[in-house]
Each structure stands twice: as C-alpha cells, then as structure tokens.
Amino acid sequence: DTEVTQTPKHLVMGMTNKKSLKCEQHMGHRAMYWYKQKAKKPPELMFVYSYEKLSINESVPSRFSPECPNSSLLNLHLHALQPEDSALYLCASSQINMLAAEEQYFGPGTRLTVT
Amino acid sequence: AQKVTQAQTEISVVEKEDVTLDCVYETRDTTYYLFWYKQPPSGELVFLIRRNSFDEQNEISGRYSWNFQKSTSSFNFTITASQVVDSAVYFCALTRPLSASKIIFGSGTRLSIRP
Numbered sequence: 001d002t003e004v005t006q007t008p009k010h011l012v013m014g015m016t017n018k019k020s021l022k023c024e025q026h027m028g029h030r031a032m033y034w035y036k037q038k039a040k041k042p043p044e045l046m047f048v049y050s051y052e053k054l055s056i057n058e059s060v061p062s063r064f065s066p067e068c069p070n071s072s073l074l075n076l077h078l079h080a081l082q083p084e085d086s087a088l089y090l091c092a093s094s095q096i097n098m099l100a101a102e103e104q105y106f107g108p109g110t111r112l113t114v115t
Numbered sequence: 116a117q118k119v120t121q122a123q124t125e126i127s128v129v130e131k132e133d134v135t136l137d138c139v140y141e142t143r144d145t146t147y148y149l150f151w152y153k154q155p156p157s158g159e160l161v162f163l164i165r166r167n168s169f170d171e172q173n174e175i176s177g178r179y180s181w182n183f184q185k186s187t188s189s190f191n192f193t194i195t196a197s198q199v200v201d202s203a204v205y206f207c208a209l210t211r212p213l214s215a216s217k218i219i220f221g222s223g224t225r226l227s228i229r230p
C-alpha cells in the first residue's frame with residue numbers, strides 16, 4: 001500500500017470557523033509533512049513530524065496547529081483563517097534514513113477555501 | 116543557499132514528440148539529492164525519481180529518461196514519444212542528505228501534450 005489519504009477533499013470555511021484536515025498513511029513511514037500550495041506555485045513546506053514529534057515549523061502562523069496522534073495519522077487544525085489561506089493543502093510521508101534523503105509520498109490534497 | 120531553477124514555465128508539444136524539461140540547481144553541499152515529481156490536474160504529487168550527487172549515471176524508465184550532469188549542475192528530464200497522459204506540472208527538487216528535511220522545489224514546468 002503506497003497510498004496517503006487526505007480528508008476532506010474540499011473544504012469551505014468562514015473566518016470564524018474551526019476545522020481540521022486529516023491525513024493517514026499505512027506505509028510505516030515515520031516522517032510526515034504538511035505543505036501549502038497556491039495556484040501555479042510549488043508546494044511550500046509548513047511542518048514536519050519525525051517519530052511523531054514536531055521537527056520543523058516553517059514559521060507558520062499559529063492559526064494553523066498541527067498534531068500527530070500516532071505514526072499513521074497527521075492532523076492540521078485550522079482556526080480564524082484568512083482568505084489568503086485558501087490553497088491546496090498537501091500531506092506527505094517518507095521513510096527516515098539517517099544516511100540519505102528519502103522520497104516523499106503525497107496525498108491528493110484538501111482544497112481549502114476561506115470565505 | 117540551495118536553489119532550483121526550471122526556466123521553462125510552459126511547454127506544449129504534439130503527441131508522440133519528444134520533450135525535455137530542464138532543471139538547474141545550486142548548492143554548496145557536496146552531498147545532495149535530486150528529485151522529479153509529477154503533478155497531474157488531480158493535484159497529487161507523484162514521485163518519479165531520486166538521484167544522489169554521487170551517482171551520475173543516466174537513468175531510463177520506459178519512455179522517461181534523466182540526464183544528471185554535475186559539471187553543469189543540471190538534472191534534465193526527457194519524455195520520449197509523449198502521450199496526452201503526460202500532461203501535468205513537473206517539479207524538480209533538491210534536498211540535503213537527511214531524511215525529514217526541507218525539499219527545495221523549482222517553480223515547475225507545465226507540460227501540455229496536444230492530441
């Protein structure tokens with residue numbers, strides 16, 4: 001199984017709402033990532049979890065709150081978002097190798113619209 | 116600093132033509148990894164290839180081939196006998212030899228294959 005799943009596929013939320021994006025993988029990967037992608041741009045890294053611990057936070061605003069409940073699940077909690085946060089949110093996972101960089105496997109993304 | 120340049124913003128060719136996507140990278144590291152990802156309209160990034168800086172052998176996988184040249188800091192991707200299903204945005208990427216680290220993506224090349 002080389003699949004990363006993400007729910008929901010689409011989400012529309014108001015600026016005062018609280019919502020969560022979910023990501024799941026069953027490949028035994030111990031690194032998981034959140035990316036934000038605006039139209040016609042490459043993905044931008046937001047967070048990295050290694051062994052269920054937050055290892056990288058790319059100075060993301062606190063209205064985005066990641067959570068890694070276990071090695072297979074990754075959540076992104078959203079609160080008080082702005083319209084400019086509308087984007088495709090991609091989750092990815094990878095093996096952890098102390099001697100090399102491993103390829104990341106991406107989910108299909110959640111297309112978020114903030115109204 | 117690390118940087119990936121994909122100078123071709125958009126390419127359009129007729130089906131069955133060969134097409135090469137250019138990728139030029141900058142890094143001060145002696146060890147690094149290069150990747151190509153494909154992003155079809157569905158949104159999911161699909162891993163195509165990983166190459167480390169010590170392996171300059173060209174690689175062929177079906178209709179896909181990659182030419183890695185350290186002398187020119189390039190990692191170009193060629194599709195032979197292109198098909199409509201090859202239409203997508205293609206990203207070249209660079210990272211340090213450490214798992215769960217930040218990937219530096221190029222800006223992407225949008226490839227359109229016309230029937």
